[in-house]
Amino acid sequence: MPRPRFLNPSDRGLSQLGQEILPVLYRHRLLTADQLTQLLRPAATSTRYIRRQLEMLHDRGLVDASVRRTSRAGELLWYTTPLGCEVVENGGELAPRAYRMTEDAAASQLQEHTLAVNELGGAFVQHARRLGDECGPLDWDPEVAHRLRDGDSRLGDEAFLVPDAVLHYIHTSTADDTQQQRMRMLLTFFCEIDRATMSIARLAAKLHAYARYSRYIPQPAPGRGRPKAASGYRREAWRARYPAFPRILLVLDGASTAQLARRQDDLRALAAADTRLHSAPDLRAGVTTLDQLRRHGPLAPIITPVLGDPEPTDALLRPSPATSAA
Template sequence: MPRPRFLDLADRGLSTLGQEALPVLYRHRLLTAHQLTQLLRPDATSTRYIRRQLEVLHDRGLADASVRRTSRAGELLWYTTPLGCEVVENGGELTARAYRMTEDAAASQLQEHTLAVNDVGLAFVQHARRLGDECGPLDWDPEVGHRVRDGDSRLGDEAFLVPDAVLHYVHTGTADDGQQQRMLLTFFCEIDRATMSIARLAAKLHAYARYSRYIPQPAPGRGRPKVSGYRREAWRGRYPAFPRILLVLDGASPAQLARRQDDLRALAAADTRLHSALDLRAGVTTLDQLRRHGPLAPIVTPVFGDAPPTDALLRPSPAASAA
């Protein structure tokens, strides 16, 4: 699996691992030493070496750390400083982001949600290695905005769909004719730690349905496009196919998460506004199952219909395909 390209940081006294770690910290905002070790040095038997490199990044003013609120042992959560962000952005390896982790944000109650998002990405990376698929330390991007309505951005949150993460995964499988085929998959990931109502979680499905149908309108005064067929759904300019939606539950007992899953499916089934969006491929699972079994195990329950558990590919059932 290819590793992130090195930044030109040798003159700052950084090792190869230090150069790899900085853009990963920048992309994923907040990471533990254990998460970084699993992402960048999965064969390591301890976090000692990565912690040493994080201390070097700290000494160079490129990274800082906050104490994890739920840890009695004082576990540190690492993030890039403003200088570290500038170094990564000037390196040109990653797209610059408007949002930067701050000292206050790193110490806030959003810690666990941010770590859970990264645990989802880490689970995909670990199982991709085991299966011979492709998903690396930089193959998910948190909170990517997608416009879902025309007008001024000052309209607020309703103007944008912002998944917790957009994750890219390349799966190598076998086609019906026995030939190997590569599938480029994109997932809209939503992580729920049992902190929001089921109604609010279900409302996110409306945002995805709206985005799947959203066609940008020409700006006022510009008239209609002259090219026939120019207008099309906005997502087609970003993705080869509409991404699969993966809802990952965590933060409660297995029994409680099972009830939340059933309630979510019941709300989706009863919501007539979603009936026209049944072309969406949406599934729900738990973070524990994703960690234990991986995304290509039958751990994902489709949100729509009575289909049995499947994997994250969310292949349509034979009945759905016939319909």
């Protein structure tokens, strides 16, 4: 018997929660029932209701699951099927993505990295709720490509920068002690997860690429000539996408606390020796651990600046007075 085909997520047969689950799975590729519960029903005391909805979506051919490689209990990791992707894309609420999770990819060794990226996003969502800030289940986007140079890629000179995730967060603060004037700060983060599987040199090279992107100015296509600076074309590429250059958040995981502390120190040492980082005035980068982010949230003093004073700060990564005066 052929499976039913839906034109959009609100077609008859999908519950409200089912309609919420589909775009979250589509955007974030691979999630556990526990992660979905924390994102969509944080007040729930168990994952039972979410799992029931996932089973209903599975019966309709919209989602499928793979067994987590590191789980002895056979924990399932859920993703949208091609039909589920079609339903989300026809709904028109999310921009279609070229990448789609497949059965082979869902069972691959990339499981833990994908789940860690979503743990990072979930930590922002959880603490935004607690603080009265804004960050929802769809407010981070994995692997968004940013062009780094014109023309084709050359060996050792990548043409694109692809963060593990681009995350959007709205922080609300009070301007004074009267609590009457409230300010909203729209923040964007380039997020990188390091599960202690890559060399520190490679992680430092990612920082170097962010510095390159902060200064990259697209050139006109061959034959069109070079436009005047006054035309507005000769501006950094990031200004067409972001109101300010995104803060860079490097999140460490996958090793002991002592090992992660050494990786952090080694990363700071390599960054201090990179002259491109020091000549990128828009660059603000910090490093923390996934455990700290989950436990304390992004606005606790858990983030160590990659450059300069190692005094822990929060995800706002405000320049220190000494740095500002320099």
